[in-house]
Amino acid sequence: MPSGRGTPRVLVVDDDPMCLLLLEILLSKQGYQVVLAENSDAAKRQLTLAGAGHFDCVVTDYRMPGGNGLELLQWIRAHDSDLATIMMTAEGERQVVADSLRGGASDFLDKPLCQETLRAGLARAIELTGRQRRVGQSEAAVLGLRQAQERLLEEVDINFGVRRELCFHPKQETGGDFFNQFRVGPNQFLHLLTDVSGHDLQATYLSAYFQGVVRGLLQRAVPLPEILETFNRILHEDLCQTEGGAGRPSGISASVAVCAILVDLDASVATVWINGTAAPTHWLPNGEATTVGEAGGFPLGWFPELESRCAVQRIESGSAFCVWTDGLADLASHLKVSELSLAWALQRARREGVKPGYVSQAMDDILVADLHLSDASAEENAYRPLFLEAYAGNQAGAVDVAQAYWRRSLELALPELSDAILHDVLLASREALLNALIHGCRTERQRSATFAISACRKMRTLRVCVSDPGPGHSFDIEGFKHRGIEGLVTAHRGLILMKCLAGSLSTRKNGASVTMEFAW
Template sequence: MPDANQTSLGTVLVVDDDNLSRRCLKVFLEKAGYSVLAATGVDHALELLKKTPLATLDCLVTDYRMPEKDGLWLLKWLQEQDSQMAAIMVTAEGEKQLVTASLRQGACDFLDKPVDARLLVAAVAKACELTRHHRNMARAESDVKAIGRIQQQMVGNAIPDCGLSVELCYHPSHEAGGDYLSLFPLGGERFLVLATDVSGHDLRAAYLSAYFQGFVRGMMEAREPIEKVLAAFNRFLLQEAGDQSSEVTSVAVCALVLDRAEGRAKSLSCGFPMAVYCDGVREVRTLGDLWSSPLGWFDGTVDEPVSVETLPTGRFYLWTDGLEDLALQLGASPMGLAFALLNGRRCGMTPIWMKKAADDILFATVQVAPGGEREAGFYPIFFARYPGSDYLKVDAHQEEWSRTLKIALPELTDTRVFDILLCAREIAVNAMRHGCKGCPDQQSTFLMMCDPASRLIRVVISDPGPGHEFDWQEHKRKTEEDLIDEHRGLMLIDMLSTRFETSRRGAHVEMDFSFDDLATAIAS
């Protein structure tokens, strides 16, 4: 035993059926400062462990060759009971073939008989340190899992029932992290929706995320504008980074302030995908143009908010960059993935392609009208701006439209997807080539939306051109008399769509398509 005034370096279980060997091992280790439990064999060791829990031991030293149950049996048992504890196998000459088998059962070192005292003490010191490391890691992992479970509960609970309708989809890929969505009533018809993504997926990220929520709540209750709140937290992070030599932690954030009484909202993003507003009819707007850095990177990173007028049918869409990364991997639009996740949440199902997600994904919709009063009709599933010169890349764009439709609306048949793509391509090419004159500095917009209730898909394409004089009814009459090439595209669109309308002399086009194939729709 170690001296009474000496702190034990650890507790070691020694198992050897040979009396002399066992005593030598015990003496060597006790002289080095370790507490030792000695067993005459495996069964004796198991009896001792009934009184001495494995968690109080730091290392196992066991002979291989013993009667009845050998050292490999004990190693296997130890792995099943406490895989964090390191073990050392003592072997005689000629038993080297046991090394591979011992490694599989968790041995971290080997000693030859007769055992050298210095080698024994060095091996046990390393094994005890390894055990402590494994146990610390296991405790940390357990803590992270507990924090993760609390976070998942808190993400939902952070959305109080205050008259604002918010739908949330949260798919964590890590045990804990900093993705979070919270809602702060600001009085009257004003609300703050805050989406955050703290760098890292450890306890520090979870802690900083919770601290940030409290920081914002306190300053908002003091009636500070959201841009000043974020600027203050940015200064706090920069100061923390300057005071410590540890890795810098950053916070990506998207803040949305909705004022229903005024019919307006404002939003700003710092290192976070910008919020998207859809009026539920025919318009989508991204609230911001330029990417900005997260809080904690640079001074002066908080810009002025971007404002937008809202309609009662409108919704806002917010998502973390984990969704954008997955969309890029799948070759589809984040909006399409978001719609599929929303549908999956309502049905209690997770799309199979979510298995490819490498990062946490948080997605939320915020309805402008009070909950239950007005449901937005059309949900955006694809939105892009194409320069005029992109008509040369229409095949690649069409492939992205196709993937998005199949992910967002898997119930569509290949035939119906082809119909929609055929019509969309015709109008999109016309918008880029003629409306934008093929110029790279002019842009057309391409929007796909869907309304699950009416089972309609809406495609809206607009260009900045002047359009041209066009009488659609006269065009249809001429087509019936003489079908020439220039008539074929528009007549095909008129046949395949359920609604085809133009405005601004043809510079703005809207097409509706039913979910069903044309033949099915006609039959019904």
């Protein structure tokens, strides 16, 4: 007899009193708790009274006055879908057997009943009920975990003076990506983005465990680098044991990518540690953006010695950061768009309560975290970066590829841009980049031009900034703007075109740095 929560309960349904009596005797002898019902309606009353989850198996006759066994089976499927049901049929009722199995019966028994067949069939059915209920409980637990994870990530916003906005798309029901904030001083806040390898419950648990370890050690004033070292050692030792086969049969064998941003409002600096994640992007309200530190390094757990990539960024009121897990980088690469424009699009969709269809193409969990050192109203007037690229001087021949990339990214992030505005932005950007690569970088591979686009939705304005290391130029754009371009050299035609296409154009560094704005 299968063991479980106690004596298994079996409901036997048959309009034949002799058959009921026989089954009661047989099953009681086998150790089951037996409840009898003389027809389908009586069975439904018993099941309703006892509630879903009470019985472990139903054995029902097919041919009964009132409602037949198949009708009862359908009712059970609707009211207690995990409860296994065995159908008793007269010998040779092949169609009934087929219909019963199709309807969800776990088994069928031919009458007259064979005692051994009944014993085996009942054991299987009760085991099936137990298994299905365990699966159901696990699914409910996973769903609960996901809801808790989403609530923690997206709804619980502890205002530490650094406002956060999180966008989370797990690949499965739960994932190992997580974000947390810790106060480590009166005006010092640590922000931790973690990405545990895997997309399952273990990853979720490990992520939560890591967050807890960090919180505990921070409360004991342990410096973050030391915490990272400790966790790296724990994971690495476990990984070695698992790989070597000499240790526990099932180790953690997981790694944790971490990006930590310590914001010190008093010192106006942010310190960034990167272990196997993207480098965060920092920007100012005017859209001027920088990548802080260097992406990559190794996640915790890979090697015995931890090499965090550390960088320091000056911050000011209105500063903002965006950082993401590698699921975003993978999806951006798949969609052939910039990571910043995808981060923008996902945050925008989250605010609008929409899950974009392209998220289903993601191969990994995606977590995007924005940190704002300004209130929401100030942020509305700020520019947010969509591109922050560097192009080598010898890449002028690849400008078509770059332009297609800009187009896809802009269409994703700002679908409201008209065809005319998109054309003007792309053409002016193309001209600016070509000028920068050909004249500023002299087409040399060692030199590079920076290319950045930012946008402010509230002001409906897009800003393109292109800078090169060259000496600039002495061409007077304003003076030639209205004279036409037929007498000019190509480079100057490009400048005139930029001036004509953009709503405004300003230069710095003698023209080596140009900023264009486009209203939409």
